[in-house]
Amino acid sequence: MPEGFDSFLLLITIFVVVTLAAFWLAIVIWAYRDMRSRSRDPLAHWLVAIIVFLLSVPGLFIYILLRPRETLAESYERSLEEEALLQEIEERPTCPGCSQRVQHDWQACPHCHHRLKKACVNCDYLLELPWNICPRCTTSQVNYTSDGTIATNSRHVKPSEPAPIDAKWVASQQVE
Ligand SMILES: [Zn+2]
Numbered sequence: 001m002p003e004g005f006d007s008f009l010l011l012i013t014i015f016v017v018v019t020l021a022a023f024w025l026a027i028v029i030w031a032y033r034d035m036r037s038r039s040r041d042p043l044a045h046w047l048v049a050i051i052v053f054l055l056s057v058p059g060l061f062i063y064i065l066l067r068p069r070e071t072l073a074e075s076y077e078r079s080l081e082e083e084a085l086l087q088e089i090e091e092r093p094t095c096p097g098c099s100q101r102v103q104h105d106w107q108a109c110p111h112c113h114h115r116l117k118k119a120c121v122n123c124d125y126l127l128e129l130p131w132n133i134c135p136r137c138t139t140s141q142v143n144y145t146s147d148g149t150i151a152t153n154s155r156h157v158k159p160s161e162p163a164p165i166d167a168k169w170v171a172s173q174q175v176e
């Protein structure tokens with residue numbers, strides 16, 4: 001056997017061993033980093049690195065099968081979405097009469113006929129019931145109190161006592 005062939009084999013062997021070692025190290029580092037993005041526990045990071053180091057490629061497969069489903073960034077994003085959804089639900093107004101969900105632009109509750117808002121007599125802008133002036137066009141409003149009497153420009157209508165739907169209010173809507 002020629003002498004040059006032996007050293008060629010040796011070179012090939014060294015090349016293969018170094019490549020395998022680098023690959024091994026790479027999957028250990030990858031598993032460590034991946035676990036770090038999924039868990040805050042430093043012990044878990046090192047445990048994963050050691051398992052992948054000891055078991056090599058099979059260890060990596062076992063880790064991929066068992067790792068936490070979500071990364072920390074994904075679970076943070078999901079919690080933000082849930083919070084936003086919850087806030088949206090909480091911000092939707094409820095009827096003071098029957099506690100059902102109502103819309104911001106409803107003048108009356110369709111479930112219990114409770115008055116919710118009133119339209120400005122001049123520009124139809126929706127006003128809170130106690131308001132006696134339109135914030136948009138500054139027109140003075142006519143208030144219907146809960147006993148059915150008209151209180152023009154009254155400053156004493158309590159916000160907690162919105163008037164129920166009555167014939168006068170329905171009539172006033174038809175006039176416009
Ligand atoms: Zn209601």
Ligand SMILES: [Zn+2]
Pocket residue numbers: 120121122123124125134135136137138139
């Ligand atoms: Zn107005």
